[in-house]
Amino acid sequence: MSGLTAFGRFSEPALLILVSLADGPKHGYAMQDDIEALTGERPGPGTLYGAVRRLEEQGFIRALPERERRKPYEVTDSGRDALRVELARMRAVATTGLRRLALP
Structure with missing residues (x-):
């Protein structure tokens, strides 16, 4: 497995962290605020920092x-690449799903 699929059930927090960091560096509390604004749900510190640690280990993010x-x-850069791949995959799934819902 490569990219965010390697995160298994932790892929959603990892994805949200990468989306949060895509527009610039943030510390943990700022990421929590940003993710809450995006999703309506605030990740707990254990979820956030567990995903941060795994993203760091994979080289997708780095501490400043x-x-x-x-x-x-x-x-x-590898984090941006992984995010692009995952967002493109999600777009393809969403496009197909929405098209199928519109069928009579």
Whole structure:
């Protein structure tokens, strides 16, 4: 397995973190706020930081130097690539699903 599929049941938090970081570095609390604004649900710290750790291990994100006791993260080039692939896959599924719903 490669890309976000390797995250199994943790793929949704990983995806949301990559989407959050796609527009620039954020620390954990800012990611939680951003994900909540996007989905209406706030990930808990265990879910968030577990996914952050796995994304870091895969090289999809990297930690930046601490600022004001907060540790920001940024998406890497391989993280952007994985995000593009997953979003394209999701778009294909959504397009097909919506087309099928419109059938009589």
